[in-house]
Amino acid sequence: MKQNLSALVLEQGFKINIMKVSIPFILLAVLVLQTSFVRAQASSELKPVSLAVVDFRGVLAKSEAARNIRSAVDEKRQELRKYFLEVENNLRDEQKNLSKKRSIVTAEAFEKRARKLKEKAQSAQKLAQTSNQKLKKSFDQAMDKVQKELVRIVAEVAEESGVGVVLFRSAIVIAVKKLDISKEVLTRLNKKLPDVKVRFETVKGSK
Template identity: 35%
Template sequence: MPAPRAAALLTALLILGVPTGLLHAQTAPPSAPAEVAELPVAVVDVQGIMRAAQAAKAIHEQIETRRSAYQEEVSAEEKRLRTVEQDLAQQRSILAPEAYQQKVRQFQSQVAEVQRQVQMRKRELDETFAKAMNEVRKSLVSVVAEIAEQRGIKLVLFKSQIVIAEKSLDVSDETLKRLNERLPTVKVDLPPLK
């Protein structure tokens, strides 16, 4: 909507709304303050719990250990490919052009295969990590539901979605404590090494 039309509409609404509000204010009887229904609410820091939980830390540790092992394998493979590339460069002047091109294609094929393997392993690790962390998330939700039921809480909000909340509404510490008791670790089904 263009600015002049929006301004005209706003002016019209204000003109119509002011007298109506004045008349309504004159005829409305005084009323008692509105009663606010109490809604038992809690706040939980899911992100903080997912970082601090023992099981999540164990998952991170297992994944990073495997990632390091993969990196060692990749480094060894890169070293081997550099040697092959250097040998290929030395053979360029010795080999016939067709033979050299064939070796170049073989080398490029080896490089592509290594890159494919690296991407596949990264994807496998990411999927394995997500699956393991999902176990922690499920247990976390179960613990929060249990706390809510025990305390008669009707609404649980993510702390990340709240601007201001009374500290007494935060059940994160209790949730973390119970989660660590219920799920101290998660065995990650890691893909095998080479």
């Protein structure tokens, strides 16, 4: 007995996984260590080290550059979602039309058309997955620029303030407000890097 169209084309039901992107932040560890020594007569003494705290994750999320990146990526994701939804609907229409012709074509012709349709469905699925990967790559590359600039600014503020060690606020149970340099870091980051252009790599066959 010949396999029916569902077995050949849809199997457990054709469904393109359209750009369901969960794009987590890739946070860099920031640890600024500056150790100074002072000679006192014949012996050396280690000077006390000043501490500061920065909400690295919070600054990154609130920065204008990161917000603009997320907005650009979301817009592109919606564009791709719409495109692949159209592709999926077209494939389903082809499947329905082929089913109607089953009684008027030979079994061999039916199988041939069904295999061709299945190949198109698999190709569309692969294209959607590749587009998803490329979109994530574009996001990561853009965010990496923001993170690098953020690290540089944290080090800059620490040096200007005479701070020897900067800790993540998430790693601190209690810290006095005056130790937190997050506000100053965010202000400088927004001024220095208000936006980052997201470069989207075009995938052949997609939008």
